[in-house]
Amino acid sequence: MEPADELRLAIIGLGKIARDRHLGAIAGIPGLRLVATADPRSSLTGVPAFPSLEALLASGTGFDAVALCTPSQIRARLAAGALRAGKHVLLEKPPGATVAEIAPLLELARRKGRSLHASWHSRHAPAVEPARSMLASRRIRAVRIEWMEDVRRWHPGQDWIWEPGGLGVFDPGINALSILTRILPQPVFLTGADLLFPGNRSAPIAADLRFTDAHGLDGSAAFDWRPQGPENWTIRVDTEEGSLTIEGGGRRLLEGERLLLEEPKAEYDAIYRHFAALARSGECDVDLAPLVHVADAFLLGRRMLVEDFA
Structure with a gap:
């Protein structure tokens, strides 16, 4: 071409x-x-x-x-x-x-x-590359991810997403992992996971992950498809120089309480x-790092049954 x-x-x-x-x-x-x-x-x-x-x-x-x-x-x-x-x-x-x-x-x-x-x-969201640049030289202490949305709004009637290979709540959660693996200067790996499965589904509706890196990073992520209010797509990175927070799935970037960037996503x-x-x-x-973390979550995850999804 x-x-x-x-x-x-x-x-x-x-x-x-x-x-x-x-x-x-x-x-x-x-x-x-x-x-x-x-x-x-x-x-x-x-x-x-x-x-x-x-x-x-x-x-x-x-x-x-x-x-x-x-x-x-x-x-x-x-x-x-x-x-x-x-x-x-x-x-x-x-x-x-x-x-x-x-x-x-x-x-x-x-x-x-x-x-x-x-x-x-999600790696193309406007806050991602600025966050990556700012974190490149910082000592990172902790990462907290909250990725909450209503499955009925975002995946109406999509039965395939609840089947093996459809990922369940990791379908949106992998967006957070794609950002995380782009912005951190060191690779992370999972140490544990709790996977919440509806009794009538083959994929999780919620997941709690723990992860770290070679320097002892304190990392966690909470993914949940059950909330029916406003979405919460947030990644907070605490460093020795202060905190950086990506909000709105990558539309906004804050340093502490100061808004550094807010742009529509394209x-x-x-x-x-x-x-x-x-x-x-x-x-x-072809970068498979986000998918590798999802696979590791299924390998390490403790399966917990919750109420049926209807």
């Missing part, structure tokens, strides 16, 4: 996240064009629609890349099919249902000379600009 070329995109999976975030970002960036969708139950007026990726590939429709917005449980199979067909691949978060299934995709992408991008939209615009640059260069960008 030459720098001046148009990147022709197909969206695979035309659900809530595709409609809420991907479509607007694609439409607003010069050099990107949506040329097809693939979904067995949904379509867009004026855009060629197919019931599956396989049907799209068989149609002969010209396109360069796919954005996989399907449930995570089927994403690896679809990514492999697209890469074998010579397409660049953008993976919504989480990149897959398991950690190990991503390595073969990365090997396939490199063998085909195609780009594979495991996107973490995360998916940034994702697609980055993906287009990767496609031009044929490079890959």
